[in-house]
Amino acid sequence: MSALDGLMARGAAVLGARYGILGGAMSWISERNLVAALSNAGAFGVIACGAMQPTRLDEEITATKALAHAPFGVNLITMHPQLMELVDVCIGHKVPVLVFAGGIPPREAILAAKAGGMKVICFAPAVALAKKLVRMDVDALVIEGSEAGGHIGPVSLNVLAQEILPVIREVPVFVAGGIGRGEAMLAYLEMGAAGVQMGTRFACAAESIAHENFKKAFFRASARDAVPTVQLDENFPVIPVRALKNEGSQRFIRHQAETLARFQSGELTKEAAQLDIEHFWAGALRRAVVEGDVQNGSLMAGQSVGMVTREQPVAEIIAEIIAQAEAALAARSGA
Known part of the structure; x- marks a missing residue:
């Protein structure tokens, strides 16, 4: 095991993936093609359920299974009116990891997911909420800074990491928001993160269906x-x-x-x-x-968007990030 593997071992283990790299769930983008590509390349793809109905989610999971040769997860929005039905769909498919976003999920949803054999990951925007989620028996946390794309909180990842990583040790913690290179990933791993969540960096991958x-x-x-x-x-x-x-x-x-x-x-x-x-x-x-209307549509993007300069296959992006982190490690050790 390399030094980098050791740093992300807890994250990789909770995901059941080669690397502790969690794909950010981006509506309309994080669907079967990108999700399967992420998991097949050693990261962990996550289907963005968003506003999908249970039957639609069932179809998407089935289609992703046909493409993925490695485990993947599903992201559910806690305010979805059919949340429990969506959890049941995931249980039926034996999805290994469920990510709850958009607020603290109901206790019954967490209990149902875990009883169904799934690991549960939740977002923790503050230390107090992180501690509460640990008491609710979640398996891992994501702390997402305001640099991220889509819905964001008010605090930067730089500050959240300093507040939460030294305190929360009971479960693996993934960091997210503005991460686009391996050197940044390494820095947070050395601070105590178990892995990273990245969305913007993969939004324009060759496998992304984005227009x-x-x-x-x-x-x-x-x-x-x-x-x-x-x-x-x-x-x-x-x-x-x-x-x-x-x-x-x-x-x-x-x-x-x-x-x-x-x-x-x-x-x-x-x-x-x-x-x-x-x-x-x-x-x-x-x-x-989907339609390519970039004037009137929403172009959700994190601040790492400036590092997205061309279309690359997912496997190439991941290899690039890992190589950057390993090179930084080697430079510090004088290798």
């Missing part, structure tokens, strides 16, 4: 182009979304204002209003990823 226009937008972008959305009313909290600036970003502000007005008039409950905002992103993301 050519979507990929070209990433290739042109720099870190400064990936900016978070604005919250209009502090009494109506909306989780910021990091994406490349375009007309779609402006449309979201208008949609948010319209939804806020509907909530204040009593037309929508707070929960319904927040779901309506989520549906905007699902539709806007599809326009960009």
Whole structure:
């Protein structure tokens, strides 16, 4: 076992993968082709369930199984109205790892998943929540900094890692947000992380079904182009979304204002209003990823987007990241 293998051994073990590299779940992108490619290349692909219905998720898992020669997981959004049915679908397929995103999952969902033989991974945006999730018997955590693409929290990974990695030792902790090179991965592994989660770096892989226009937008972008959305009313909290600036970003502000007005008039409950905002992103993301409308669609991207400069096969990207980390290790040891 190499020194790098040793550093990511806990992460690799909980995933059942060659490397402690967890694929970020990107709606419309993290589907059968990219997920299978990640797992087949030694990382761990994760299907982004998003707003899928149980029957649709069942189809996607079946299709991924046909392509993947290694284990893969499924990411479920905790606010999904059919969460327990989705968990049952995953149990039926003997999916080895379930990733819950979008908030702390109900205890019954965690219990059902573990009773069904699955390992459970959850996101922990603060030390207190990390400790709570450990008490809820999750198998691993992800701490995701504000550098990430899509829905983000307010704190950078640099700070979260310093707050959480020295404290949480009971379970493996994966770090996410802005990681695009092996040297950065190595630095967090040496701080105590068990592995990394990466999304943006794989969004434009050769196996990604993202539209050519979507990929070209990433290739042109720099870190400064990936900016978070604005919250209009502090009494109506909306989780910021990091994406490349375009007309779609402006449309979201208008949609948010319209939804806020509907909530204040009593037309929508707070929960319904927040779901309506989520549906905007699902539709806007599809326009960009699938249809190639990069002006009006959502170009969700992390700040590592500037490191995505060309289309590469997933296996080549992973090999590049591992080689960078190993070279950094070798340089420190004087090899």
